[in-house]
Amino acid sequence: MRRRRTxxxxxxxxxxxxxxxxxxxxxxxxxxxxxxHDAVPAAEEHAGHGHSQPMEPSPEEKAVNPAMWVEEKTxxxxxxxxxxxNERGERVSLRQLIDRPILLLPVYYRCPTxxxxxxxxxxxAIRRSRHRVDSFRAISxxxxxxxxxxxxxxxxxxxxxxxxxxxxxxxxxxxxxxSGAIARLTQAVGFAFQKKDxxxxxxxxxxxxLDRNGRIIKYVYGxxxxxDVDLALAEAAKGTPASSIRRLLEFCFPANPRQxxxxxxxxxxxxxxxxxxxxxxxxxxxxxxxxxxxxxxx
Amino acid sequence: MATTxxxxxxxxxxxxxxxxxxLLTHDHKRLGLxxxxxxxxxFALALVIGLLLRLELMTMGRTIMSAGVYNSAFTLHGVIMxxxxxxxxxxxxxxxFFLPIQLGTDDVFFPRLNLLSWYLYILGGLLAIxxxxxxxxxxxxxxxxxxxxxxGTKHNVPMTVFAAFILGMxxxxxxxxxxxxxxxxxxxxMGWMQIPLFTWSLYATAWVQVLATPxxxxxLLLVIAERLLNIGLFDPARGGDPILYQHxxxxxxxxxxxxxxxxxxxxxxxxxxxFSRKAIFGYKAIVFSSMGIxxxxxxxxxxxxxxxxxxxxxxxxxxxxxxxVAIPTAVKVFSWVSTLYKASxxxxxxxxxxxxxxxxxxxxxxxxxxxxxxxxxxxxHDTHFVVAHFHFTMFGGTGFAFFAALHFWWPKMFGIxxxxxxxxxxxxxxxxxxxxxxxxxxxxxxxxxxxxxxxxLPQFAQGNALAAVGGILLFAGIALMxxxxxxxxxxxxxxxxxxxxxxxLEWTIPSPPPLHNFLRKPDIQDYPYDFTEILRKS
Numbered sequence: 001m002r003r004r005r006t007x008x009x010x011x012x013x014x015x016x017x018x019x020x021x022x023x024x025x026x027x028x029x030x031x032x033x034x035x036x037h038d039a040v041p042a043a044e045e046h047a048g049h050g051h052s053q054p055m056e057p058s059p060e061e062k063a064v065n066p067a068m069w070v071e072e073k074t075x076x077x078x079x080x081x082x083x084x085x086n087e088r089g090e091r092v093s094l095r096q097l098i099d100r101p102i103l104l105l106p107v108y109y110r111c112p113t114x115x116x117x118x119x120x121x122x123x124x125a126i127r128r129s130r131h132r133v134d135s136f137r138a139i140s141x142x143x144x145x146x147x148x149x150x151x152x153x154x155x156x157x158x159x160x161x162x163x164x165x166x167x168x169x170x171x172x173x174x175x176x177x178x179s180g181a182i183a184r185l186t187q188a189v190g191f192a193f194q195k196k197d198x199x200x201x202x203x204x205x206x207x208x209x210l211d212r213n214g215r216i217i218k219y220v221y222g223x224x225x226x227x228d229v230d231l232a233l234a235e236a237a238k239g240t241p242a243s244s245i246r247r248l249l250e251f252c253f254p255a256n257p258r259q260x261x262x263x264x265x266x267x268x269x270x271x272x273x274x275x276x277x278x279x280x281x282x283x284x285x286x287x288x289x290x291x292x293x294x295x296x297x298x
Numbered sequence: 299m300a301t302t303x304x305x306x307x308x309x310x311x312x313x314x315x316x317x318x319x320x321l322l323t324h325d326h327k328r329l330g331l332x333x334x335x336x337x338x339x340x341f342a343l344a345l346v347i348g349l350l351l352r353l354e355l356m357t358m359g360r361t362i363m364s365a366g367v368y369n370s371a372f373t374l375h376g377v378i379m380x381x382x383x384x385x386x387x388x389x390x391x392x393x394x395f396f397l398p399i400q401l402g403t404d405d406v407f408f409p410r411l412n413l414l415s416w417y418l419y420i421l422g423g424l425l426a427i428x429x430x431x432x433x434x435x436x437x438x439x440x441x442x443x444x445x446x447x448x449x450g451t452k453h454n455v456p457m458t459v460f461a462a463f464i465l466g467m468x469x470x471x472x473x474x475x476x477x478x479x480x481x482x483x484x485x486x487x488m489g490w491m492q493i494p495l496f497t498w499s500l501y502a503t504a505w506v507q508v509l510a511t512p513x514x515x516x517x518l519l520l521v522i523a524e525r526l527l528n529i530g531l532f533d534p535a536r537g538g539d540p541i542l543y544q545h546x547x548x549x550x551x552x553x554x555x556x557x558x559x560x561x562x563x564x565x566x567x568x569x570x571x572x573f574s575r576k577a578i579f580g581y582k583a584i585v586f587s588s589m590g591i592x593x594x595x596x597x598x599x600x601x602x603x604x605x606x607x608x609x610x611x612x613x614x615x616x617x618x619x620x621x622x623v624a625i626p627t628a629v630k631v632f633s634w635v636s637t638l639y640k641a642s643x644x645x646x647x648x649x650x651x652x653x654x655x656x657x658x659x660x661x662x663x664x665x666x667x668x669x670x671x672x673x674x675x676x677x678x679h680d681t682h683f684v685v686a687h688f689h690f691t692m693f694g695g696t697g698f699a700f701f702a703a704l705h706f707w708w709p710k711m712f713g714i715x716x717x718x719x720x721x722x723x724x725x726x727x728x729x730x731x732x733x734x735x736x737x738x739x740x741x742x743x744x745x746x747x748x749x750x751x752x753x754x755l756p757q758f759a760q761g762n763a764l765a766a767v768g769g770i771l772l773f774a775g776i777a778l779m780x781x782x783x784x785x786x787x788x789x790x791x792x793x794x795x796x797x798x799x800x801x802x803l804e805w806t807i808p809s810p811p812p813l814h815n816f817l818r819k820p821d822i823q824d825y826p827y828d829f830t831e832i833l834r835k836s
């Protein structure tokens with residue numbers, strides 16, 4: 001009986017301790033800012049390695065949500081005067097390109113991980129689309145200012161090949177540009193990215209649908225399933241900003257196998273110890289005692 | 299027997315009266331009923347939200363709500379249904395009420411902890427709802443709240459995960475109680491292979507609850523550690539790995555899927571032999587398949603993540619393991635069907651619901667294989683196919699098993715019978731509505747209609763209109779079923795101790811049971827589904 005009471009009290013104590021926790025965790029109130037302030041310099045430190053500051057979410061945004069990688073700006077317009085270079089090295093302005101519904105995909109072409117999936121997913125969505133290929137345009141934008149039209153020209157055939165020989169040449173352009181233009185465009189669509197020391201980037205995976213006037217209509221997340229992309233294109237054709245469909249925000253980031261290995265080793269040892277101790281404890285506890293007798297009604 | 303007061307008339311601890319006799323009770327039966335009303339409240343709320351969602355999708359564009367409200371509504375529908383209805387439904391209500399009785403004992407091993415579990419359930423439920431509406435705007439992430447890397451919405455993610463943890467804690471403590479009760483309070487004459495199958499299923503479930511729930515609490519600890527101590531665990535900006543969050547989330551949430559379905563399978567394993575008047579086919583196979591599902595089901599979490607970035611080897615292994623879960627599941631389905639073969643079947647509302655369960659769950663399970671195989675999953679993930687699949691398993695499976703359990707044990711819990719005719723009509727209406735509601739979603743998914751979509755293209759209009767009509771029928775059927783059960787309190791037709799001719803221990807005691815369940819030490823049959831005595835008496 002005494003043991004039961006102790007167990008009950010311990011559980012209650014545990015629950016009360018845990019209850020006090022989310023207030024700390026979510027960083028509410030004046031005290032909560034401490035954690036966010038801590039987070040900002042860390043992010044700035046990374047961003048400081050050779051990349052433009054404006055692409056980071058502002059401290060104000062971070063204070064609301066430290067993981068604001070995509071800030072939806074549906075209804076806003078992108079600056080049409082921005083100029084980039086296409087895969088043939090020609091200077092093109094957004095005004096020239098945005099003459100029909102647009103699917104804008106920010107990536108970097110020399111990405112060793114997720115960008116190739118994003119580009120392939122976009123190619124697949126275009127292939128399955130019920131819209132005519134000349135009724136919209138796909139734009140891949142490299143946010144790495146060091147990438148050149150030559151790199152874009154090397155990468156483009158890999159994905160356009162998935163769309164067949166008849167796919168019009170200008171229906172999918174691969175842009176590169178200077179850091180200023182990149183910053184203005186990615187900021188305009190609320191897309192954040194961060195350069196790492198080794199030259200790779202951490203960035204979310206998001207496709208932005210624009211109407212023929214450059215207005216942001218919708219964001220598409222996940223692996224760009226054809227239904228989502230088709231709906232976004234239909235809405236972009238109508239020109240009415242629409243609410244995005246909530247999907248998991250996928251990331252493209254450089255993996256660190258060594259760090260993962262260390263974590264896994266700790267996890268293995270921890271789980272092993274816990275299992276052995278738990279197993280011994282349960283075996284002792286679950287053994288029937290002579291006092292375990294039920295009562296009966298008179 | 300007739301002079302023994304029921305548990306309704308005997309508060310525990312003694313001396314408590316009125317509402318206190320309920321709110322401070324240690325009696326597992328009263329707690330079971332307290333769960334019943336709480337769970338039914340949440341279920342009714344989520345059902346209405348579900349109907350509104352379907353009405354919104356009835357026509358293209360805006361029908362009855364805006365896109366923002368729609369996103370919030372489907373999150374609420376999912377969170378309530380999963381965490382407050384499907385997970386706790388059968389174990390907390392019927393497990394609490396019947397597990398000690400089926401084991402021939404007077405209560406669970408930790409009665410006070412049992413009460414604490416109920417309060418945690420209520421607290422977790424309220425916290426989940428409050429968290430969804432505080433800290434800036436409505437929720438819109440769906441029940442998986444892929445946090446903290448969801449798209450830049452400003453809602454209260456840690457609090458929502460914390461609420462899920464509290465609810466998990468509640469079900470974990472219930473699981474702990476069930477495990478200890480099975481081991482230490484089981485009637486001394488009852489061997490492991492004399493335990494009824496419903497209790498076996500709860501035992502298997504309890505292990506999953508006890509072992510899987512800590513994962514979500516560890517995840518929560520890590521999220522907090524990341525935010526407070528600035529350690530890079532999940533946030534890629536700090537060198538963390540967002541996929542790790544998904545792994546940890548599904549390490550809890552996928553086994554939770556089996557926490558949802560295993561007790562339902564246990565209910566059906568009780569109902570089928572009772573109305574077949576025949577020993578269940580493959581008792582041991584069903585017992586081992588329950589444990590098999592519990593073990594294998596804990597190893598397949600990553601099949602939710604085929605498109606999130608995994609190595610091909612990992613995808614192959616998880617796909618294979620997912621297929622393995624189908625084996626013990628099929629063992630159960632074939633055992634039920636074999637029990638029915640050449641049996642003296644007596645139709646009744648619980649049996650009808652159980653039969654519908656077998657059909658709907660089989661469809662849900664088979665379509666699960668489509669999603670479990672990595673190849674087809676790439677084509678149908680995030681479409682309405684997934685929505686249809688999990689509603690077939692969770693609603694057609696657990697939901698209908700819950701309805702079957704309600705109809706099966708209602709006379710025992712309250713000592714009153716309900717109207718059979720209305721129950722049959724309700725079951726038929728619910729099933730017809732269900733089919734019209736969810737079958738079009740399979741087709742829509744294969745056609746490419748995304749899930750969670752507020753609007754859709756013209757080619758999906760017909761299917762959505764049909765699904766809406768089905769949704770209305772489904773809602774009407776469930777409403778009729780619940781009204782019929784509630785009306786039994788007005789008509790109060792007394793139920794006998796054993797209205798169905800069952801042979802597990804709950805049918806040997808009065809309806810409703812007395813405080814300590816048994817008037818004397820129960821006789822334990824050598825085999826729990828031996829109908830010889832029942833048939834001899836009839």
